[in-house]
Amino acid sequence: MQNRNKNKKSVFSGMKYLFFIALSFFMYSSCNEIDSEIPDVWVGLNIDLGIWNDLTVPGNSVYFPNAGFGGVIVYCEIQGSYYAFDAACTNEISTSCRVANEGAIGKCSCCESEFIFIGGTPTKGPAAAPLKQYNTSLNGNILRIYN
Known part of the structure; x- marks a missing residue:
């Protein structure tokens, strides 16, 4: 036993x-998944959608230069659903190499990598890591971007 x-x-x-x-x-x-190497910078951005009404239209994106490491790009997927990303390219990691937004796509001004703003995934070019993403929350007409 x-x-x-x-x-x-x-x-x-x-x-x-x-x-x-x-x-x-x-x-x-x-x-x-490859993590972004973009430095952590405090982000606390409140956007009044009554003023920035371009962001109420699905498929539109707006660049905010004075936030994040390289600025912040906010993308409206559908009404009430938003994505926010740092505009610094994950391949160049420099404040001078900015991802320029055009609707749902962003393109790096230096290495020409392209990213889609649903998830921030690179779709073309040498960049392998997705864009650094920030949190979003909507309260009435105020869209809050934060980390």
Whole structure:
């Protein structure tokens, strides 16, 4: 009877280690997204959509130069749904190489990488990392951009 309990303990112990190894492998292998290297800069931008009414039209984007590391681009996906990204290119990482916005697409002025403003994913060029994304929240007519 003692021998049977010992075997159960060692099997259970071995299963614990196997579980943690498998869990660690799963966590590391699922993290294949490349993080942005854009420096963290405090962002607290409040946008009155009554004044910036271009942002109430789906598909439009607006550049705000005095926020974030390289400025902030705000994109209206559909009415009430917004994305906000730092305008610094993730390939150049410089305040002088800005992603210029044109509707749902942005293009770097230096390396010509292109990004789509739904997720900030690069679609063309040498940039591999997505644009640095900021949080958005809408309260009435005020769109808040923050990190």
